[in-house]
Amino acid sequence: MAILGELSYDLKPVKKGYSGRTLYINLSTNEMKIKPVTDEMKEKFIGGKGFDLYLMWHSMPKDRIIKWDDPENEICIASGPLGGTTYYSGSGKSICTAISPLTGQIIDSNVGGYFGPYLKFAGFDALEIQGKAEKEVVIFINGDxxxxxxxxxxxxPEEAHLLTQRLTENYSTDKSEREKFRVSVVSSGQGAKHSKWGVLNFSWFNKKRQWASYKQAGRGGIGTVFKDKKVTALVCRSPRVNQTLNNPADIELGKAVGKEHNLEIVKNDPLQNEMRIVGTAHLPEIMNDFDLLPTENFRFGAHPTLKGDNFPYSRDVFKKVYANLGKGVDSCWFACQIACSHFAKDYTLKTGHLKGEKVIVDGPEYETIAGCGSNWGVWDTDCVLEANFWCDTYGLDTISVGTGIAFVMECYETGILNKEITGGLELKFGNAEAALALLHQIAHGEGFGKIVGQGIAEMKKYFVEHYGADPQFVQDIGMEHKGLEFSEYVTKESLAQQGGYGLTLKGPQHDEAWLIFEDAVRGNLPTFEDKAEALWWFPCWRTWFSLNGLCKLPWNDVIPPDNNENPQKPLTLPDARAKIPKHVDWYAQYFSGVTGRKSSADDLVSMSERVYNFQRIWNVRQGRGLRKDDSNLPYRAVGPVTKVEYESRSEMYDKQISEDIGQDITGKSTEEKISILRKYREDGYINLQDAVYKRRGWSPKGCPTIDKVKELGIDSEDVVKVISPHQ
Ligand code: SF4
Structure with missing residues (x-):
């Protein structure tokens, strides 16, 4: 094949978790260069997402807003100093960033698979891809x-599952299992080319499956940017991985805490969530029990009648899905003891051009079950497996596809759409066949799917302009914010979680804060200040995992049994920072052991706070990231929009109006009560915004203040210039 550009570099050992260099590639010119990692980068931005944001900040033009399909937009991928460690669970993540086609601001995803750590072991802490190629290219980083x-x-092949196998073989030095294991591929698919919901698939060769499996960098359409740059794939070959390749400052310290944490997981996971057996598929049943499982476009929070063992997406059902179709206890990085990556083997496809073929399905995970199952009003595991497989191989985000099609279904049910518009698809809730047919159309950029694949924000405008939809109604029921589709939790009864979705950097994704239980179930966040404290601490703490190349599941998905006995009373919020203090301390020791930079638990949060604020400022630079952008959640995320929703929980809502708002409900119609509740809840969200901005050190406009950036040590001239108008 033709070689369009080549760069040779010296192989050097990693030191204390850093290779000390980053790789820049411009696909418009085929220029490649190596940049040094400075002490300032390590000190202030740590690695992972911090490096991505730093590199983007300095490489992209500052004199204008960058559009997602400008050649200057970059895709950055980095692991982090702890990424690539083999003795601590969850230490193999890659963090990707770009300007999103859905939101116009920074999108970031934290993804499994081996690429990020392999990139570092091949010589680079981060990769920047700028420009656009003329023809489709493969970028190969050969760490040998x-x-x-x-x-x-x-x-x-266009299909990601076939492409990944082919490239894994092509770039192995021979066809042995051992050599395939040293190769990781990043790819997308035709769905990413034809919609704004494109993902990146990050692979690892899975010896148990004898198959190159993949995980997805799913949110915000980063795969769409990848395809726009005409990248078919990135391939990295790493030196053979061992315990010392990351060259930690004090391996014994990291190993000691890693061992303790690993043992705790192995002992307690079977008594708690059984993630080693069912992964995140233990969650639908819990969410169903607590009325938090998105059902029929987030109208409801549970199956209409079924709970417990009879629930169609129960833990036991998924145990059979995985066990019947092939044992699937494995992990997306070496020796992760949570080992939540599961798969279904020999699943026979029922739709699409591969109909009748037996395939491996990577997953399904919770979000896919809720997004492409309950949220469509579909209670059939085959539909979920089918959607999961096709989304992955087409390079589509199952969350945006799930939430997007659920919105379309409600528009169909309410008469905004009809068969004439949808090309004959009867997109009613529960119609799995029609939903899957629409998924294929989205991937091929055909028919009605072409409109749907532009995302809910675009659909809202389109349905108003072309089909006469009521703008307020589609705004209320279309579950997107900032342009990104909601991930799969019902937030109506938790104001703190409405903030956990609305006051995020990238849009409504639960990876910054998941506060529903603390707020709505346990009642541990009674005041605005309590909620604001949690909405400061959790986003900072959770950001820390993405600076270091880590998965956050080992932090809080298996809880030490003595957590409640801890003298810091960990579950007695508002002291939010006390949640699982033992684990936070272990992470501080782990970080100290790898980097040699002695750090306490509070130091870790300070590291994240700096990068968190920097990302907010990045969004301000893009003309977003202010109060106006955090406002106007679709009301379905805040309270009941329709009569049927109100009446499904009328006892609770009536009580709130009488007791909390102090209004007499006697003789009031459901519509009147919806309106009273709406005013109260929307005012609550505004008050929450004020409290959170204050706690985060932001101006009332939602912008980090000059004092805050000085405190964080990121008060460079260009940063101050961006934030000055918004103080
Ligand atoms: S907990 Fe699951 S997602 Fe996280 S690193 Fe382990 S296997 Fe991968």
Missing amino acids: DGVVRIEEAEEL
Whole structure:
């Protein structure tokens, strides 16, 4: 195949978790260069997402807003100093960033698979891809020989599952399992080319499955940017991984806490969530029991009648899905003891051009079950498996597809859409066949799917302009904010979680804060200040995992049994920082052991706070990231929009109006009560915004203050210039 660009570099050992260099590639010019990692980068931005944001800040033009399809937009991928560790669970993540086609601001995803750590072991702490290629290319980073190549892509399959196998074989030095294991592939698919919901698939060769499996960097359409740049795939070959390749400052310290944490997981997971057996598929049943499982476009929070063992997406059902179709206890990085990556083997496809073929399905995970199952009013595991497989191989985000099609279904049910508009698809809740047919249309950019694949924010405008939809109604029921589709939790009864979705950097994704239980179930966040404290601490703490190349599941998905006995009373919020203090302390020791930078638990949060604020400022630079952008959640995320929703929980809502608002409900119609409740809840959200901005050190406009950036040590001239108008 034609080689369009080549760069040779010296192979050097990693030191204390850093390779000390980053790789820049411009696909418009085929220029490649190596940049040093400075002490300032390590000190202030740590790694992972911090490096991504820093590199984007300095490489992209500052004199204008960058659109997602401008050649100057970058995709950055980095692991972090702890990424690639083999003795601490969850230490193999890659963090990707770009300007999103859905939101116009920074999107970031934290993803499994081996690429990020392999990139570091091949010589680079981060990768920047700028420009656009003329023809489809494969970028190959060869960590054996110290060579990077831009190659013209020739005759490769479009389907990501086949492409990943082919490239894993092509770039292994031989066809042995051992050699395939040293290769990781990043790819997308045709769905990413034809919609704004494109993902990146990050692979690892799975010896148990004898198959190159993948995990998805799913949110915000980063795969769409990848395809717009005409990248078919990134491939990295790493030196053989061992315990010392990350060259920690004090390996014994990291190993000691890693061992303790690993043992705790192995002992307690079977008594808690059984993630080693069912992964995140233990969650639908819990969410169903607590009325938090998105059902029929977030109208309801549970199956209409079924709970417990009879629930169609119960833990036991998924145990059979995985066990019947092939044992699937494995992890997306070496030796992770949570080992939540599961798969269904020999699933026979029922739709699409591969109908009748037996395939491996990576997953399904919770979000896919809720998004492409309950949220469509569909209670059939085959539909979930089918959607999961096709989304992955097409390079589509199952969350945006799930939430997007659920919105379309409600528009169909309410008469905004009809068969004439949808090309004959009867998109009623529960119609799995129609939903899957629409999924294929989205991936191929055909028919009604072409409109749907532009995302809910665009659909709202389109349905108003072309089909006469009521603008307020589609705004209320279309579950997107900032342009990003909601991930799969019902937030109506938790104001703190409405903030956990609305006051996020990238849009409504639960990875910054998940406060529903503390707030709505346990009642541990009674005041605005309590909620604001949690909405300061949790986003900072959770950000820390993405600076270091870590998965956050080992932090709080298996809880030490003595957590409640801890003298810090960990579950007695508002002292939010006390949640699982033992684990936070272990992470501080782990970080100290790898980097040699002695750090306390509070130091870790300070590291994150700096990068968190920097990302907010990045969004301000993009003309977003202010109060106006955090406002106007679709009301379905805040309270009941329709009569049927109100009446499904009328006892609770009536009580709130009488007791909390102090209004007499006698003789009031459901519509009147919806309106009273709406005013109260929307005012609550505004008060929450004020409290959170104050706690975060932001101006009433929602912008980090000059004092705050000085305190955080990021008060460079260009940063101050961006934030000055919004003080
Ligand atoms: S907990 Fe699951 S997602 Fe996280 S690293 Fe382990 S296997 Fe991967």
